[in-house]
Every structure is written in structure tokens, then in C-alpha cells.
Amino acid sequence: MASKIQTLPGFRDFPPQACALRNYLFRKWRAAAIAHGFQEYDGPVLESLELFTEKSGPEIVTQLFNFEDKGGRQVSLRPELTPTLARMVGANAGSLKRPIKWFSIGECFRFEKQQKGRKRSFYQFNADILGEAGPGADAELIALCIQSMRSFGLGPEHVVLRLSDRTLWMAFLAALGLDEEASIKALSIVDKMERVDADYTRQQLSHILGEGTESFLARVAAMKAVSSIEGLEAFVSGLGMEALSERMAQWRELWGILDAMGLAEFCRVDLGIVRGLAYYTGFVFEVFERSGEGRALAGGGRYDRLVEKLGYAPLHATGFAAGDVTLADLLESKGLLPSLLPALDCYVVYGGEAEKAEAMRAVATLRSLGISVDYPVKAAGFGKMFKQADLSGARLCLIFGGEELAERRFKMRDMASGGEVTGPLCDLVEGVKLRLAHGIEK
Ligand code: HAM
Numbered sequence: 001m002a003s004k005i006q007t008l009p010g011f012r013d014f015p016p017q018a019c020a021l022r023n024y025l026f027r028k029w030r031a032a033a034i035a036h037g038f039q040e041y042d043g044p045v046l047e048s049l050e051l052f053t054e055k056s057g058p059e060i061v062t063q064l065f066n067f068e069d070k071g072g073r074q075v076s077l078r079p080e081l082t083p084t085l086a087r088m089v090g091a092n093a094g095s096l097k098r099p100i101k102w103f104s105i106g107e108c109f110r111f112e113k114q115q116k117g118r119k120r121s122f123y124q125f126n127a128d129i130l131g132e133a134g135p136g137a138d139a140e141l142i143a144l145c146i147q148s149m150r151s152f153g154l155g156p157e158h159v160v161l162r163l164s165d166r167t168l169w170m171a172f173l174a175a176l177g178l179d180e181e182a183s184i185k186a187l188s189i190v191d192k193m194e195r196v197d198a199d200y201t202r203q204q205l206s207h208i209l210g211e212g213t214e215s216f217l218a219r220v221a222a223m224k225a226v227s228s229i230e231g232l233e234a235f236v237s238g239l240g241m242e243a244l245s246e247r248m249a250q251w252r253e254l255w256g257i258l259d260a261m262g263l264a265e266f267c268r269v270d271l272g273i274v275r276g277l278a279y280y281t282g283f284v285f286e287v288f289e290r291s292g293e294g295r296a297l298a299g300g301g302r303y304d305r306l307v308e309k310l311g312y313a314p315l316h317a318t319g320f321a322a323g324d325v326t327l328a329d330l331l332e333s334k335g336l337l338p339s340l341l342p343a344l345d346c347y348v349v350y351g352g353e354a355e356k357a358e359a360m361r362a363v364a365t366l367r368s369l370g371i372s373v374d375y376p377v378k379a380a381g382f383g384k385m386f387k388q389a390d391l392s393g394a395r396l397c398l399i400f401g402g403e404e405l406a407e408r409r410f411k412m413r414d415m416a417s418g419g420e421v422t423g424p425l426c427d428l429v430e431g432v433k434l435r436l437a438h439g440i441e442k
Contacts, residue, residue: 010112010120020340022123025152025324026105029125032148033103036140038127041102043084045109049074051083054309060277063110065120077109081126082279082303082319083310089130090312098131101140117295117326128319130307135250137318138283138302139257145287145298145320146266152327153336156290159297162270163285166301167247168236169274172223175241176216182208187274190220194272223271229255232269254283279303285320289330297330298322345436347394347415348375349385351401359400362410362428371432389415396435398428414440 007013014022030040049066066076078084081104089100104126112118127144129137142161149159166187173183189204206213226235229251236244258264275284284301288294300320307315331337346366350359356379366373374392376385382401389397399411404422411422412435419440423431 008120009114010118012119012121016341020342021328021337022324024338024340025123025125025327028151029105029148029322030103032144032151033125033127036101036127036144036147038101038103038144041085041088041104042106043078043081043088043104045078045107046075047078047084049076051087051310052076052079060110063112065109065111078106079110080108080277080321081106081124082128082277082306082321085126085128085130085319086303086306086315086317087310087312089317090307090310090315093131093307093313093315096131099137100130101127102130103127115295117329119325123324124321125324126319126321128317130315130317132318133304133316135254135283136257137316139254139261141300141318141320142254142258142267142285143261143263145285145300145322146263148322149266149287149297149327152331154330154334156265158290158330158334159266159287160290161267161285161287162273163267163283164269164271164273165247165251165282166274166280166284167282168244168271171241171244171247172219172239175239176209176212176219178208184278186216188276188278190272191274191276193220220272226271227268229269232271275299275301279306279309281305282318287322294329295326296323297326342372344374344392344394345372346374346396346398346432347389347392348373348398348400349382349389350375350379350399351382351405352379355400355402355405358405358425359398362398362400362425365429366432369429371436395439396432398432412440414442417442 012018033040049064052064053061060079063079064076066074069075085102085104089096089102106124107121108124109121111120125148127141129141142163146161169187170183173186178186186205186208189201193201202213202217205216209216223235226232232251233248236248255264258267273284273286275286280301281304282302285299286296287298288296298320300318302318304316305314307313307317348359348363350356359375363373363375374394376388386397395415397413397415399413401411404410408425409422410425410428411420412431413420414435417440419442421435421440
């Protein structure tokens, strides 16, 4: 026997139940984005390799699904949507009303090591605001990120948004004498600290910081201990860096908006978050399960230099993406998934070929009105057809038997109660609508 061909590692089939779950996530994400005044966009899943090698940072480059196409071009499946968005907006910036509030739901591809919460193909909900420099835009995105989680029934007891700041980090690293390149490398090591061995982190940092590694790690530990806006104020003022007082005013503005929206209880100051992607420049955040378990549910931040790096006029930008894999796992583990497969309204059974034409007329009429209807494509005895009606999960069974049709009538059975009524064929639509709404008593 031929060997069974399976999906590639990290790729998923979506049979109806899984597809219904995916569509449920998409529906909620889309509704939240629209409620926050965002417009939907999309881009190509295949891009030139260069778009990602230069812009996303070294970690993502090792995870690219890249190859040479038949025209000899170096291309890659998209690992994220942000560079595509930056290019699209950069190329059209002159004609777009500011601020630009766009969202997208799309498939991304990363050649990652197989682990819980990580796939090689996954879906992301991206939302971004471009053309706005102030913390109000960051607050708006954090609000959308939290509200979208809330719309699935997740509360502050389930999830936490850990808020940090690359501006503060870059200032600390500059004060330690690191240039921009070394700072970005140091931050990518800090980003992975929670997930790797402490000795490995030490060894990696020593390539950049040499003898300063231990004092740097002590500083990181002190920064990570900060968990509130008051704690942050105290920490920053203790550093005596005058240049950071303006930054702290922006922190207060951001926090004030989140507090006024009633979202502060979802948020925690956490400078341990620095983000793995290289392009971030300001506030950054990630959302995790409150228990601290599992990989991130969402992540994002400000990236004010990416549009310019792609060759377009500079444009302020901030955004986030949430993934489908960790979110679905969390909703399932908390029992927050509703029943998702749509219930069928009616199942039609008929006596035989003589009654089939009338039954098919009814099927077509009901379907054209948006009532979902199924029937046995192959005629069988009534007993078998009723069994199929049962299996279909339909709420009503419409019966077109010889006796009823002789009187221009049809019969309806409520599949839950077993109650039955008959009605004239000319009232079929009204009868079905009434019984779908109110059922039939036994
Ligand atoms: P990211 O943190 O790389 O950010 O990904 C965002 C989310 O996508 C993660 O929190 C996670 O839920 C999901 N995700 C990422 N990789 C995988 C994977 N291999 N399998 C399953 N889920 C995954 C970005 O992609 C940025 N472009 C977000 C952004 C938008 N920043 C500004 N605008």
C-alpha cells in the first residue's frame, strides 16, 4: 500500500470544526477592529526576500520560508505583515487621511522549531496606526488589543498586557556606552532571557558587554522588578537621567488613557519585555496568560523608522499582532469556546420520486430566503431518511409524503420535542419561520 501523505510539520488542515473555530476568531477580531474605527487591508503572502532580511531582524531571518522562484527572484512567504503594511502605506502616504488606522487578518509562515503554541503556518490579527507620533495612538492600539481579548470572554483574571519601552532601554544602553547596533543585539538577548538557560544568556551578553556583563544583568534584574507606573517613576528618577523626564510624561499620558478606559487592570509595567523584532523604537508590549504559562498571545509596539528604511518618506507607526494558535488554546482551556458549527434549520424528507419535485421546490424556496436546508440526495425509505434527519442536527424535519401532498399539505416535526403539525403548502414559508422561532409542542 502507498504510504499515507500527511500535512507538513507545523501546517494544519481545517476540517469543519477547526474551520468554524478559526472563523469565530476572525469574526470577533474583525468586529473589534471595526468598532475601534479601523479599516481592513490585505497584502500578498509572497514577497521579495529583501523586504524581511533587512527589516525584521536576525531572529525572523533564520525562520523564513524563502526560495528562488522560477524567474530567478529571491522570495519569501511572509513571516509577519508589518513590512508589507509599511511598504503599502509608504507608497501611498500622500493620498491617505491621517491617522491611518488599518487592520488585517492573514496567514503567516515561520520555519520555527515545533513547540506548544508555535506552528509554521498561523494566522495573525494585525492592527496598526500610522501618521501619529503621540502616546494616544499607542493607547488606542492597546485598547483594541485588550478589547478584542475581552470579546472572547477573557478578563484581567485570564490575561495580562506587559508594557515596556524601547526608548528607555536604548537610553540605559547608551548610558552604558553601547552604540545602536550593540544595543539592538543586547536587547534581542534580553528578549529571550525568560526562555533560555541563564549561562547561555551570560555567555551571549559577554560577547557584547565583556566585563560589564554582571553589572548589566544586575541592572536588568532591577528593571524587571519594576511593575507599576509609580515604581517606574521612582526607578527612572533614581537614575538621574534628565533626558528621560519628557519620556515619563508620555508614560503618564498613555497610562492615563488606559485608566480612563477602564483597562489599566489588564496592564502591568514590565521592562522585561523588549520584543524580538529589530524595528521597534518606543512603547512595546506583549499579552500573556495571567498565570505566566504559554507563549505570547499578542505583541506589538511603535516602529517609527520602518517606513523610512523601506525608502519612503518617514512616517510614525505603531501596531500589534495577535495569533490564532495560543488564543484558541487558551479559550479552550478556560471553557470559553461556544458551540461553533452552525445548526441546520430544516431537513426535508420525501416519500419517493413522485413527491421529490414538490420537495425540491420547497428546498429551493427556503434556501433562497436564507433558511438552511438539507435533504437526502439519494431517495430512500422514510425510516432511513428520518435517521438521516436525526443525524443532520436540523431543528425541523419537513415531511413530503404522498398522503399530505394529495391534499396540498406538508407535515413538520420539531426534532427536539417530537411535536408535529401539518400545514397547507401555500403557507410553507410562513409556517417554517414561525416554527423555527417558537418550536412545536408535543
Ligand atoms: P510577533 O510577536 O512576532 O509580532 O507575533 C505576534 C503574535 O503572533 C505572537 O504573539 C503570537 O501569538 C503569534 N505568532 C508569532 N509566531 C507564531 C508561530 N510560529 N506560531 C503561532 N503563532 C505565532 C509581529 O509579528 C509584529 N509584526 C506585530 C506588529 C504589528 N508590530 C507592529 N505591528
